[in-house]
Amino acid sequence: xxxxxxxxxxxDPAEALAAVVALRRLADRLERAAVARxxxxxxxxxxxxxxxxxxxxxxxxxxxxxxx
Amino acid sequence: xxxxxxxxxMRTIKEILTSAEDAARRAGESQPGAEHLxxxxxxxxxxxxxxxxxxxxxxxxxxGAAVAEQHVGALRTLGIEPPPEExxxxxxxxxxxxxxxxxASLQSAFKRAGELARDDGTWLKGAHVVAAVxxxxxxxxxxxxxxxxxxxxxxxxxxxxxARAAPPR
Numbered sequence: 536x537x538x539x540x541x542x543x544x545x546x547d548p549a550e551a552l553a554a555v556v557a558l559r560r561l562a563d564r565l566e567r568a569a570v571a572r573x574x575x576x577x578x579x580x581x582x583x584x585x586x587x588x589x590x591x592x593x594x595x596x597x598x599x600x601x602x603x
Numbered sequence: 604x605x606x607x608x609x610x611x612x613m614r615t616i617k618e619i620l621t622s623a624e625d626a627a628r629r630a631g632e633s634q635p636g637a638e639h640l641x642x643x644x645x646x647x648x649x650x651x652x653x654x655x656x657x658x659x660x661x662x663x664x665x666x667g668a669a670v671a672e673q674h675v676g677a678l679r680t681l682g683i684e685p686p687p688e689e690x691x692x693x694x695x696x697x698x699x700x701x702x703x704x705x706x707a708s709l710q711s712a713f714k715r716a717g718e719l720a721r722d723d724g725t726w727l728k729g730a731h732v733v734a735a736v737x738x739x740x741x742x743x744x745x746x747x748x749x750x751x752x753x754x755x756x757x758x759x760x761x762x763x764x765x766a767r768a769a770p771p772r
Contacts, residue, residue, distance in 0.1 A: 545680045553746055557677035561685060564631045567692030600698050 570598045612726035619643045619732065620703060620713075628694040630671065637708035637736050638670045638744040640716075644732035651765050652729030658761035661753045669747035676750075708744070712736050723766055734762035 545551045566587075573583050580599070584591040622643035627635035635643075644652035645663045656663040678685050698704070705713075715735035720727040736744050737759035748755055 549741065549746075550677070550680055552741070553673070553677040553743075554681050556743065557674040558681070558683075560632060560674060561678065561683075561691075563633070564691040565686075567695065568690070571692065600696060 567598065570594070574598075612720075615647070615649060615729075616727055619647055619727075619729070620705075622646055623705070623709065624697070624703075626667075628697065631691060631694055633695045633698070634704050634706050635709050636706035636744075637712040637739060637742060638747060640705075640709045640712050640732055641736040641744055642667055642670070644729035647729050649729050652733045652762075655730045655733040655758065655762035655765040656753075658765060659753060659757050661748075661751055661758065665751055666747060669751045670743055673743060673746045673750055677746075708739070708742050712739060712744075719763070719766065725766070728766050730762045730766035734759050734766065737762060 545554060570583055570587075573586070574580075580595050581591050583598075584594040587594060619640065620643070623635040623639040626639040626642040626646075627633070630639070632639075641652070645656065645666060653663040656666075675685050712732065712735045715738060716731040717727060719731040719734055723731070737748070737755045739745050740755075745755065748758065
């Protein structure tokens, strides 16, 4: 059985907000790596968009410039 | 008050902004924030930003690492150990654009730095950027400065004094 990861936001608002910033930053970097890998492996932009739950236009606009 | 040397002013501004973009990209971020603007000012050969740091006994070369460390520390408060750098995406490519794209924190710091320079009646110096960023209470730059043990008010005062003292290039 998978062990659930407990994520408890820090009580201090400044700490909690800084954690959100760091998470967004990490998520952005993970997204770029994952999208690049999917495209390299032959995924279409439409498939990547579906997997991310966003429109093809959105994913293309955000990532295509680094793939040309 | 008039800007005394608009050509020099424009060149310093352009170099600092371009270097802030590079600093953000090296950190794996697509848009620069106030922390990257400060890093750029500290790297600029004009030197007044570095001298402002040195006035309060802070190491200008330690700021970049302090920013990175506070991101890691913030993730750890959530119980998340950040993955190794090499597994993350390489820095984003420069996106050709007619506009300068930056986070709100950079825009606000840059605007304030420009106001400080105008009040001093000089071209924009790195020390004005230091004073502007030191005036920000929250955000990545403020947290990194705190982690370095830098008193923001003391740094802002030192930067203001440096901005008035620094000889023009």
